[in-house]
Amino acid sequence: MKLERKAEIIAVGSELLLGQIVNTNAQFISRHLAEIGINVFYHTAVGDNPERLKQVIQTAQQRSDFIIFSGGLGPTKDDLTKETIAEVVGRPLKLDDEAFESIQDYFKKTNREMSPNNRKQALILEGSDVLPNRFGMAPGMLLEHESRFYMLLPGPPKELEPMFENEAKPLILEKLGSREKIVSRVLRFFGIGESQLETDLEDLIDAQTNPTIAPLAADGEVTLRLTAKHADQAETTRLLKETEDRILERVGEFFYGYDDTSLAEELAKACRSKGMTLAAAESFTGGLFSSWLTEMSGASEYFKGGAVCYTNELKVSAAGVSEDTLQRYGAVSAQCAKELAAGIRVKTGSDIGISFTGVAGPNTQEGHPAGKVFIGISVKDQAEEAFEFQFAGSRSAVRKRSAKYGCHLLLKMMEK
Amino acid sequence: MKLERKAEIIAVGSELLLGQIVNTNAQFISRHLAEIGINVFYHTAVGDNPERLKQVIQTAQQRSDFIIFSGGLGPTKDDLTKETIAEVVGRPLKLDDEAFESIQDYFKKTNREMSPNNRKQALILEGSDVLPNRFGMAPGMLLEHESRFYMLLPGPPKELEPMFENEAKPLILEKLGSREKIVSRVLRFFGIGESQLETDLEDLIDAQTNPTIAPLAADGEVTLRLTAKHADQAETTRLLKETEDRILERVGEFFYGYDDTSLAEELAKACRSKGMTLAAAESFTGGLFSSWLTEMSGASEYFKGGAVCYTNELKVSAAGVSEDTLQRYGAVSAQCAKELAAGIRVKTGSDIGISFTGVAGPNTQEGHPAGKVFIGISVKDQAEEAFEFQFAGSRSAVRKRSAKYGCHLLLKMMEK
Incomplete structure (x- = not known):
């Protein structure tokens, strides 16, 4: 069985710190990692500044062994995620022929002229696996270095999301995946406050280990997310069901549905x-x-x-x-x-x-x-x-x- | 003139790390701080885990002098932002009478019974300024301690957003504000796409320095945020007006209003x-x-x-x-x-x-x-x-x- 991974997500881009965009990438990646049983412990956002990015990477190295970056893979001088990681981990960048060809194709297809700085986008960290970008130019990559994994993904969600689902997730499962099956379910309640619900379930919440029980209040509703893990799928489901039954025995009158329903x-x-x-x-x-x-x-x-x-x-x-x-x-x-x-x-x-x-x-x-x-x-x-x-x-x-x-x-x- | 502040935002809540919700609070706060000339250099999200939260606070203390927390002010045992900050900075928590009264009122008004753990929400860091919560129970607060400022805000956006605009922002301006006058204005457009708008305004967007022009597309609408800075208020307003006039000369037919209107x-x-x-x-x-x-x-x-x-x-x-x-x-x-x-x-x-x-x-x-x-x-x-x-x-x-x-x-x- 593989090790329990500690993952963290680092988003690079000053537009996040100015509040011009919201960091949906962190949510997207987190949700998908949770599904395959990888725990994310930190999200960080940092601007397009090499010194601060360097320090953020060093902090991450001290506490995490799977570090996922989004953004900063573009063609401009501002984009320096790859260059900074290369410096911190001490790996050179090299031109990836396939990625370079695909960038050239992209320009031919759209009848535009390639500017010299687009070549920069085909540089990858030496020794990494390349993740092709079907909706843009910057390829992603996964590097294993001194028992840590570094994954680099493009910033725009319309490039990152399909790349993550189609290219990154299978590679993560292969290289970092845990053998444990994780099942997660959300129970939705209405007509009861968060603190009342917790009071009613206090002993269950205090004793939670597997499944975990996470309450959340939003828009006048309360939800409980149950997450169970076990090497055996049937056992995972049984664990979940057992806890759900105990919860509904006490507060079932306020329960109205599962997961994303309304x-x-x-x-x-x-x-x-x-x-x-x-x-x-x-x-x-x-x-x-x-x-x-x-x-x-x-x-x-x-x-x-x-x-x-x-x-x-x-x-x-x-x-x-x-x-x-x-x-x-x-x-x-x-x-x-x-x-x-x-x-x-x-x-x-x-x-x-x-x-x-x-x-x-x-x-x-x-x-x-x-x-x-x-x-x-x-x-x-x-x-x-x-x-x-x-x-x-x-x-x-x-x-x-x-x-x-x-x-x-x-x-x-x-x-x- | 007051010092240039280095701000960072720490969101506390495991639901962020599980990808159940997106961290819109970091965006909201960043946008508002940018408007008043305070630079945000980092966003962090961390779970409801006292050890990890403690380390995140200590990292923040090394690089920032204005640390803003969102979340973890609720009534449950999971909610430990206040308790952890109290421990790290070495300040006790004490019951705030006004906050406690307002929580009691809230329960009376809604005809519900207060559970004992709601009392916890009226605890504040000794010596802090309290920010009343008009849409929920947990008050916010601002603490000055050893030349650093700590601001605590509730997690739900419908509580945080009005509290930030009405209570926190004036207090920040008073205690931490810079002398440069920043004026920001959003122009809202409907019936034109983002790329068309950008094409129509390309030269203005490329030449932007002061005011800056930031386009954003959402929900079938496009907005442009103009932000001007100047030591002289009248000059700031003039700069803004000049750019706005140029923009509306070209795409005025699609313009329908300012800022948060609909x-x-x-x-x-x-x-x-x-x-x-x-x-x-x-x-x-x-x-x-x-x-x-x-x-x-x-x-x-x-x-x-x-x-x-x-x-x-x-x-x-x-x-x-x-x-x-x-x-x-x-x-x-x-x-x-x-x-x-x-x-x-x-x-x-x-x-x-x-x-x-x-x-x-x-x-x-x-x-x-x-x-x-x-x-x-x-x-x-x-x-x-x-x-x-x-x-x-x-x-x-x-x-x-x-x-x-x-x-x-x-x-x-x-x-x-």
């Missing part, structure tokens, strides 16, 4: 599997819920449409709320939410109607504070229901949270 | 200033356009609402399209777009009606390929117009691009 996607699936159709009357959410439900292809199977009834007049004319309700209870009320839901269900001929009425903020409305929200649900042959919430946060957060709760409530209802 | 926000402003109201009938965009227009507070002044008419039945019943039109021309047609726009305008009593009908994809519809889109516009006492597009890209890209073109067309119309 509440809207799960709701779409549920509607499809029950053969039910949906319509929405949206006041302060202004179409947000509907736009989520129509984001998936095939939405017409379960979503009919609805009304964006921002004004009170439209609540009456487009969604069938009575004038009397608006006068007696106001638009921000359980009664209005119920009538909106029932009205839009009937008008669209759907099985389920949902409504959103409330105060997105930042100002108060009808005497209600920002964040006061009513969600109405109407199902054929059942009494309408209304759910009241008081959310905190910005206007945008209140709208998103409300639309998510709408999905959540419908999912819970359909589970029954 | 097409929807500019459209909202235009409607307000002309006192005109708007309604939308959305088929394949499913409420996306409406949700953008209602994202801004005070939307009721210019936006009445509309219909999400995903099905043909709703195009007829909710937006007044004739059955005959659907049969003769189909839903994906100029004629249908015009009737939708006119119908929703009349039904909502608005000054302007806009409609979106087309094929979001990935499948074809009525024989039309994915990306075929008609946008209809109807203005009182004018003949309806329809605009035809063929977009490329994913379902999500086609929907967004269509909603943006809707804003763009209305803006152009209102300019006349």
Whole structure:
């Protein structure tokens, strides 16, 4: 069995430090390395400055044995990743004939004249394996030197990403891969805060080794990433399943799906599997819920449409709320939410109607504070229901949270 | 004059190293520091591991005198940024009463129970200035210690970004600012590609020194960031204005606004200033356009609402399209777009009606390929117009691009 590798990623480019671009390469490479069981312990970004780059490389040599560089392989004087690594590790650069030919071809194909500095792009660290670049000129490379691996990749994501997946990953698996099978799964929760979830699972999280359990909160949702490793694939899966079952025993009521799914996607699936159709009357959410439900292809199977009834007049004319309700209870009320839901269900001929009425903020409305929200649900042959919430946060957060709760409530209802 | 600062940004969180999220915080902070003339020389990301974090802090101390941390201020045991810095710099943590109160308030407001580990979030490094968190619980802080500055910020961008702009930036300017006045401005363009824009401005971009001109393409829009520096504020502004004028002379027809604005926000402003109201009938965009227009507070002044008419039945019943039109021309047609726009305008009593009908994809519809889109516009006492597009890209890209073109067309119309 091969050694456990300690990897780190060094991005070279002053445009990162000026905030002109975001370092998506580090994320991309990290995600792919995690999948093949290689641990990344550091990301660094440094500018096009040979002195600082040199020091960053030396720091990396002290703590990592697989160092991956992105950027700085271009034709200009600014681009000095190769030259600086050559100096630090004491390996010369030499012209790679194949890479040089492919650069010449590229210019012929695009009918442009090659400038002398493009020759620089065909230089490689002596003794390294070359990674061809199918979407640009600079080749990548992998060098093994004094029991450390150095991988050099081009900066533009549209060159780096295919090169990594098609050329680099197989080479890494061959030369550095671990024999352990890694399986990772994300559990998604809604309606429970991060700290509550952790409190409920404290002993499991404290005792985590294999699988590891990593909680993350974003956009009003909490996720747990479970990652299991084992030489035997079946055992990896068993380990994962065992931990997942323990977690869901305690907080299963808040669980809604795996990996990259969303509440809207799960709701779409549920509607499809029950053969039910949906319509929405949206006041302060202004179409947000509907736009989520129509984001998936095939939405017409379960979503009919609805009304964006921002004004009170439209609540009456487009969604069938009575004038009397608006006068007696106001638009921000359980009664209005119920009538909106029932009205839009009937008008669209759907099985389920949902409504959103409330105060997105930042100002108060009808005497209600920002964040006061009513969600109405109407199902054929059942009494309408209304759910009241008081959310905190910005206007945008209140709208998103409300639309998510709408999905959540419908999912819970359909589970029954 | 104050010293030239050497800044570096350290992001703490294993989710970065696993590639689960991208480090947008480093970009955000870098961009804002560049604007106020503070040079960032390194970005680092490290996991939730006290030993490695400690070493990263020690490396930073050797090369930087302004160290900014993002992440690791949460309530859980994983969150250890404060604790580790306290150990490295030798400053104790103490409870900040105001921060603790604000956390308690947050729980009261949202009707949830505070778990004991939330108290940990109110601990601050003794002697630091506290940065209140308006969108979450963990306060930020700035500590000056042995001629170095340490700034701690929460990890979630929706907390970090407003905290940085409103609380941190003024404090940095006061305590660490340079005397050179830096003015930066973003010009936003729609309807022109990045390479076309660069070709049109090639000589200006090549000759750039002060102001610098940085192009960036994202989400179908192109932006140019101009940044000028000068000891004299008036001169900085003059330099910026001069370059902006030259740019707009050539590509002004595609320019729509400054800095963080959006097409929807500019459209909202235009409607307000002309006192005109708007309604939308959305088929394949499913409420996306409406949700953008209602994202801004005070939307009721210019936006009445509309219909999400995903099905043909709703195009007829909710937006007044004739059955005959659907049969003769189909839903994906100029004629249908015009009737939708006119119908929703009349039904909502608005000054302007806009409609979106087309094929979001990935499948074809009525024989039309994915990306075929008609946008209809109807203005009182004018003949309806329809605009035809063929977009490329994913379902999500086609929907967004269509909603943006809707804003763009209305803006152009209102300019006349």
